[in-house]
Amino acid sequence: MNMKRLLVIFIAVLFNGALTAQPGSAKGYSLVTDLEDSSATIRSLRILLDNPDVFSVTSPDKNKIRKNRGGLIILLEKKSNAVRVKKQAIQYARSRGTVVMDIRTFAALNSLPLHSVAINNMIVKEESPVTKGYKPGEPVRYNAQGKLFGLRSGTKPKGITVLGESEGGEMVLLEQRKGKGKVIALDMLSMPEPQYAKDSENKYLFLVNAIGNGVNYGEYYPRRYHYPEFVELMEEVSKNHPAVILKKEGEGTGNYGIFSLNMGNPENPGILIYACAHGNEWENAYGAVTFVKYLAKNPDQDMIDLKNYSLKIIPILNPFGFENMTRQNGNKVDLNRNGAYAWEEFKGVDPENYKPGSYDWKGTSPFSEPESRTLREVVQTGNFIALLDVHGNPSGTGYNKWMGVAKGSRPDAYEKGKLFKEAFNNNIGGRYILHQKHEKLPKEFLIETIMKKEPTPNLYHSLSDNRYGFIVEILCGYSSTNFIVMQSDIMCELCAAFCKTFTKQ
Numbered sequence: 425m426n427m428k429r430l431l432v433i434f435i436a437v438l439f440n441g442a443l444t445a446q447p448g449s450a451k452g453y454s455l456v457t458d459l460e461d462s463s464a465t466i467r468s469l470r471i472l473l474d475n476p477d478v479f480s481v482t483s484p485d486k487n488k489i490r491k492n493r494g495g496l497i498i499l500l501e502k503k504s505n506a507v508r509v510k511k512q513a514i515q516y517a518r519s520r521g522t523v524v525m526d527i528r529t530f531a532a533l534n535s536l537p538l539h540s541v542a543i544n545n546m547i548v549k550e551e552s553p554v555t556k557g558y559k560p561g562e563p564v565r566y567n568a569q570g571k572l573f574g575l576r577s578g579t580k581p582k583g584i585t586v587l588g589e590s591e592g593g594e595m596v597l598l599e600q601r602k603g604k605g606k607v608i609a610l611d612m613l614s615m616p617e618p619q620y621a622k623d624s625e626n627k628y629l630f631l632v633n634a635i636g637n638g639v640n641y642g643e644y645y646p647r648r649y650h651y652p653e654f655v656e657l658m659e660e661v662s663k664n665h666p667a668v669i670l671k672k673e674g675e676g677t678g679n680y681g682i683f684s685l686n687m688g689n690p691e692n693p694g695i696l697i698y699a700c701a702h703g704n705e706w707e708n709a710y711g712a713v714t715f716v717k718y719l720a721k722n723p724d725q726d727m728i729d730l731k732n733y734s735l736k737i738i739p740i741l742n743p744f745g746f747e748n749m750t751r752q753n754g755n756k757v758d759l760n761r762n763g764a765y766a767w768e769e770f771k772g773v774d775p776e777n778y779k780p781g782s783y784d785w786k787g788t789s790p791f792s793e794p795e796s797r798t799l800r801e802v803v804q805t806g807n808f809i810a811l812l813d814v815h816g817n818p819s820g821t822g823y824n825k826w827m828g829v830a831k832g833s834r835p836d837a838y839e840k841g842k843l844f845k846e847a848f849n850n851n852i853g854g855r856y857i858l859h860q861k862h863e864k865l866p867k868e869f870l871i872e873t874i875m876k877k878e879p880t881p882n883l884y885h886s887l888s889d890n891r892y893g894f895i896v897e898i899l900c901g902y903s904s905t906n907f908i909v910m911q912s913d914i915m916c917e918l919c920a921a922f923c924k925t926f927t928k929q
């Protein structure tokens with residue numbers, strides 16, 4: 425082998441190394457702190473940083489910190505401790521490192537006065553890897569119960585970029601270049617841990633963005649759209665991207681059209697994903713559109729080969745419910761109990777009072793509803809290998825981290841489901857923490873279980889013959905789009921993992 429060829433291989437290996445530093449795979453973090461190990465924040469950081477080396481500020485192992493190249497996190501409560509880490513932080517950053525530090529320490533090290541800031545939303549000022557998912561001017565819901573530490577505008581020293589401000593213009597998220605690296609500063613202590621509906625779910629968003637395991641696809645939507653506006657959104661995607669075909673599949677209750685977004689030749693084997701069969705589980709519809717947009721903008725994506733496979737996504741199966749924030753359709757029928765499978769036996773969660781209008785009313789007969797019939801028509805006339813029904817528990821009290829395998833699926837569906845679950849978890853792992861009401865402590869967001877429940881007349885049971893059929897429940901049911909970046913990100917990862925699992929041999 426000649427030297428030139430060796431050099432080519434060497435360079436290829438180098439590049440390959442850089443390219444394989446994919447989200448989810450970054451490791452080697454150091455956390456220097458003066459907090460007790462039992463602190464909730466340290467517990468969360470241990471999850472997000474995938475078991476970092478944690479050092480007390482009084483006894484850091486400088487060599488080990490230097491060798492951990494994932495990033496250095498400095499979290500100090502006491503101002504007087506800042507001086508102990510100064511030299512190390514600067515050295516680490518200068519050698520191409522990323523240092524994320526609490527703003528208290530940052531202010532002390534730069535001799536800047538710290539201020540208590542009233543804040544509900546952080547306004548993004550700059551597009552940057554740290555603010556990924558948001559564009560300048562967009563608000564990040566950021567509830568520190570009214571107060572957060574920040575710096576007054578006008579005190580900005582040289583070399584600092586303001587990435588985020590409070591609504592009143594105080595600086596709360598900063599980046600400082602140091603040699604070939606950078607220091608990111610923000611308040612990491614004032615906000616409560618990410619808990620469902622406590623408005624603190626974005627607490628670690630910038631931290632995970634800064635260390636390279638953050639938002640992958642998620643994007644911001646300013647508010648919950650009315651159904652006609654959502655249809656306009658889909659029309660726009662199709663208009664801007666010739667590879668995306670918008671198709672009207674049928675008409676639901678309330679005279680709302682049911683639409684799908686389509687990619688690839690429909691005669692090729694296809695993937696079908698539908699969401700929002702329960703109208704109040706509305707966020708997944710936005711993530712579905714974000715996913716289609718991503719595929720259209722990135723023809724080299726490796727999730728689905730659109731020359732040999734097709735994709736159909738119905739973001740909203742229940743437009744009436746979406747518009748009116750109801751679980752049921754316009755006839756008060758729970759569409760996901762309107763399938764033929766186990767319809768006869770099904771008597772609802774409250775059998776004594778089971779009647780039209782009940783929470784999970786199954787309708788007057790299987791497929792009595794126009795939305796269910798539309799879906800059946802789509803499945804039966806298409807050439808689908810696999811279908812995925814996406815839900816979520818809108819109270820945060822139930823499980824938003826599980827999946828189910830359809831009855832009547834192909835014999836190896838459970839095994840394939842495990843691969844799908846693994847693919848999703850590998851991608852999303854270490855990115856989001858979520859504490860739901862029934863859980864004792866905040867946990868990493870993952871699909872935790874493949875649930876084997878007594879089957880109810882879910883549509884996916886009735887439509888999966890000789891296909892792979894799955895249902896997944898992910899986080900949804902908020903009253904606003906405050907967390908839509910995280911939610912659309914999770915939905916996109918789910919769709920990506922699904923497409924990959926069922927189109928790659």
Ligand SMILES: [Zn+2]
Binds near residue numbers: 701702816
């Ligand atoms: Zn549901």
